[in-house]
Amino acid sequence: MARHLVTKVIHFSYGHRLLNYDGPCRHLHGHNGVVEVHIASDRLDDIGMVADFGEIRDVVKGWVDENLDHRMVLCRDDPAVGVLREMNEPLYLLDGNPTAENIAREIFERTRGRGLPISEIRLWETPSSYAAYREE
Numbered sequence: 001m002a003r004h005l006v007t008k009v010i011h012f013s014y015g016h017r018l019l020n021y022d023g024p025c026r027h028l029h030g031h032n033g034v035v036e037v038h039i040a041s042d043r044l045d046d047i048g049m050v051a052d053f054g055e056i057r058d059v060v061k062g063w064v065d066e067n068l069d070h071r072m073v074l075c076r077d078d079p080a081v082g083v084l085r086e087m088n089e090p091l092y093l094l095d096g097n098p099t100a101e102n103i104a105r106e107i108f109e110r111t112r113g114r115g116l117p118i119s120e121i122r123l124w125e126t127p128s129s130y131a132a133y134r135e136e
Helices: 053-067 080-086 099-113
Strands: 004-016 028-039 070-076 091-092 120-124 131-132
Touching: 004 053, 028 053, 028 099, 053 099, 070 080, 080 091, 091 099, 091 120, 099 131
Parallel strands: 004 070, 070 091
Antiparallel strands: 004 028, 028 120, 120 131
16 A cells, blocks of 8 residues: 655754763763654545645644753653752653653654654654654
8 A cells, every 4th residue: 555655854952861871871962853753644635745844843843842952851860850950951851761762752652642643753863873763
């Protein structure tokens, strides 16, 4: 069966660190992340679209801008959370480590139920490395 697919690209900046990790990402650091929002459908709407790019921007970029952009994305158990809260630094807390895999899943889960048939979220953490989340 043929499937139609559209993709919207979203840029944002964030910081994080990984707990219980022995590499350099155990330290607070930042990324210029790129999110690819993939939307798939078996058919097009009455206008001939899978989804309007403006709607994808409003829903997904809106959520990313409000929750992740220019924030430290940390595990809620990270000892730095208390200090950063005292400094009034913007945070977004996850139950697990803020890996690219977990952040991609968070974006997928927080935006999928908002009227768009999101099939996959890719988070490019660097220009050569991405993690993706999709439900089969």
